[in-house]
Amino acid sequence: MHVPLLDLTLQHREIRDEVLAAVTSVIDRQQFIMGPEIAVLEAAVAELCRTSHGIACASGTDALLLPLKGLELQPGDEVIVPAFTFFASAGAVANAGGTPVFVDIDPVSFNLAPAAVEAVITPRTRAIVVVHLFGQMAPIEAILALAERRGIPVIEDAAQAIGARRRIGGQWRMAGELGWVGTLSFFPTKNLGGYGDGGMIVTSDPSTAGRLARLRLHGGAKQYHHDEIGTNSRLDSLQAAVLLAKLPYLAGWSAARRARAARYATGLADLVGIQTPGTDPENEHIFHQYTVRAERRDALQAYLRAREIGSAIYYPVPLHLQPCFAHLGYDRGRLPETERATDQVLSLPVYPELTDAQQDWVIDSIRAFYAKR
Numbered sequence: 211m212h213v214p215l216l217d218l219t220l221q222h223r224e225i226r227d228e229v230l231a232a233v234t235s236v237i238d239r240q241q242f243i244m245g246p247e248i249a250v251l252e253a254a255v256a257e258l259c260r261t262s263h264g265i266a267c268a269s270g271t272d273a274l275l276l277p278l279k280g281l282e283l284q285p286g287d288e289v290i291v292p293a294f295t296f297f298a299s300a301g302a303v304a305n306a307g308g309t310p311v312f313v314d315i316d317p318v319s320f321n322l323a324p325a326a327v328e329a330v331i332t333p334r335t336r337a338i339v340v341v342h343l344f345g346q347m348a349p350i351e352a353i354l355a356l357a358e359r360r361g362i363p364v365i366e367d368a369a370q371a372i373g374a375r376r377r378i379g380g381q382w383r384m385a386g387e388l389g390w391v392g393t394l395s396f397f398p399t400k401n402l403g404g405y406g407d408g409g410m411i412v413t414s415d416p417s418t419a420g421r422l423a424r425l426r427l428h429g430g431a432k433q434y435h436h437d438e439i440g441t442n443s444r445l446d447s448l449q450a451a452v453l454l455a456k457l458p459y460l461a462g463w464s465a466a467r468r469a470r471a472a473r474y475a476t477g478l479a480d481l482v483g484i485q486t487p488g489t490d491p492e493n494e495h496i497f498h499q500y501t502v503r504a505e506r507r508d509a510l511q512a513y514l515r516a517r518e519i520g521s522a523i524y525y526p527v528p529l530h531l532q533p534c535f536a537h538l539g540y541d542r543g544r545l546p547e548t549e550r551a552t553d554q555v556l557s558l559p560v561y562p563e564l565t566d567a568q569q570d571w572v573i574d575s576i577r578a579f580y581a582k583r
């Protein structure tokens with residue numbers, strides 16, 4: 211049985227008519243740049259994240275880059291980033307002129323460890339990027355406590371965690387709600403994916419919102435008048451229309467992913483060789499990825515591939531050991547939990563349209579692999 215890691219055609223089939231109607235209306239109106247869909251989407255996503263402002267932009271990478279540029283980093287300024295994340299979290303820091311300072315992760319949640327953050331704060335620390343990896347929030351309250359005491363802004367990279375929430379002081383708080391800014395990606399494979407690249411910054415700081423809205427439009431509030439040097443990082447109206455059509459489905463899709471995750475947890479629970487992902491009891495996970503730790507990971511992946519089951523290694527190389535960061539001088543062994551994770555992780559199919567039969571085939575195949583050891 212064929213079980214791809216993700217099959218977006220299935221989701222598209224369900225919502226095809228709504229998406230095509232939304233796209234057609236943009237095409238009929240011919241307002242492709244900053245059309246009315248943009249402000250509607252910004253308001254809707256800000257509301258979801260419980261922030262007062264949303265600033266749509268060209269990608270999740272730019273959603274990180276724009277606020278980092280806004281900090282006007284000087285050579286030697288440091289930004290703390292987990293070493294176990296997608297490249298953009300750290301690449302944006304370097305592109306904004308800062309030096310990434312990599313920290314290790316908590317082995318259960320794969321999210322950055324607050325104690326590791328505290329250990330590397332220096333007088334040159336200008337920001338902390340908290341990544342909510344795979345769809346569950348990092349302990350943002352602990353990081354904010356460290357950062358606020360020192361006046362350091364916190365950027366929540368919520369590219370993989372739109373709509374995820376965490377109980378803090380007895381109240382649900384959304385991914386992106388509490389940091390200085392939260393950043394989102396609408397890359398097609400994300401829980402809320404466009405039909406191309408896209409991203410958004412959310413914030414409840416009105417002056418930050420105004421500044422970032424200008425920076426994405428060449429730094430000017432008024433056309434052909436430039437207060438500072440920005441860039442072109444707009445979201446297309448077409449993408450906003452697609453995302454608005456999909457947004458009402460997001461909560462249901464994420465709940466379906468949680469149900470799939472629960473089924474894996476049961477099906478793989480007693481298996482020596484597999485460690486299913488841990489959810490912090492204070493979190494509601496959206497399972498952008500369902501990522502296990504596997505003994506003999508590469509052999510398991512090959513075995514699954516032979517059975518036409520898709521899987522992926524997010525991420526195979528820790529960021530502190532990437533060649534482009536060699537000049538920063540990190541050696542292997544420096545961030546052991548990150549390095550262990552990169553050797554062990556395997557992400558399994560977890561999309562809402564996965565059938566029980568397909569998921570059973572994945573579970574049975576993993577069990578068969580470890581039975582033949």
Ligand SMILES: Cc1ncc(COP(=O)(O)O)c(C=O)c1O
Binds near residue numbers: 269271
């Ligand atoms: C954690 C994280 N940050 C940032 C990004 C960048 O988003 P984009 O691909 O939309 O530029 C991604 C995308 O995969 C991501 O997973």
